[in-house]
Amino acid sequence: MPTPLPARPRLITFDTYGTLIDWDGALRAHLHALFAERAQEADVAAFYRRWYHGYALPAVHGRFLPYRELLATTMAEALAAEAGITAAPAELAALGDVMAEADPFDDSVETLRLLGAHVPLATISNSQRDIIDVSARKLGDPFRHVFTGEAVGAYKPHRALFELVLGRAGVEPHEAVHVAQSQYVDLPRSVPMGIPTVWINRQGQELRPTTPAPTAQLPDLRGLPELLGLGRAPQGAAR
Structure with missing residues (x-):
């Protein structure tokens, strides 16, 4: 009980x-822009769920990384594996700022x-x-x-x-x-x-x-x- x-x-x-x-809304908006800049159609909500459950959640259980690094690493992996996108370092580094400014x-x-x-x-x-x-x-x-x-x-x-x-x-x-x-x-x-x-x-x-x-x-x-x-x-x- x-x-x-x-x-x-x-x-x-x-x-x-x-x-x-x-934070979820801010990150989804950032991802919408990232896909749009590549003229790539995507179900951002579905991608977000795959990133969170398949990459981010397992990472918080693993070897400790500063959170900006955890965001960049897991998002790079998810974008490459799930959408075939190689994100630029600046796009990945911006994730922590997106979180802060939400x-x-x-x-x-x-x-x-x-x-x-x-x-x-x-x-x-x-x-x-x-x-x-x-x-x-x-x-x-x-x-x-x-x-x-x-x-x-x-x-x-x-x-x-x-x-x-x-x-x-x-x-x-x-x-x-x-x-x-x-x-x-x-x-x-x-x-x-x-x-x-x-x-x-x-x-x-x-x-x-x-x-x-x-x-x-x-x-x-x-x-x-x-x-x-x-x-x-x-x-x-x-x-």
Whole structure:
């Protein structure tokens, strides 16, 4: 059984990309441009899924690479194997900048502001510090703690990032709440560790049989303050 939500969390941790920042949309737009420049028709959404599940996800389980390098390496492999494209070094290097410059979802900034008035916030991210620093500014710099994979030499779902943020904040797993979109790298670790977990299911996914069930599920962030007993976010929150 998933750990119940605390009456009042002492820490709220967030995954950033896909949960707070529309990284998927930004990357798909970048890929559309890449294919269009070559006058090559492609189902970008299908290519994106093949890249993510066939190349990027396996890479986060493998030998640690800085995230910009991981993006460039896996995308180069996917483009060559799936589309017959040899990408230029500059196109691959730009992927980290695309990630950094991606916009917040419409509900992110105001929800974080409301929650941060009551509880310390943190983010643990499969990214890189120079990338997430840009994203944090776009989100209004709401985080007391910011940790990326390079801090521990491992990416989620490894437990090291979760242990690091809990240790630095001085809270027990059941006293925190983890908020995340990914059922591939977040839920498989936070739930078994006994961290109450809210799945932000923006894509309307079905939970895989092998993914542990979260404590709660929401379609976006707007209901999160009320769910946690920390107020109610206004409808139509702006970026």
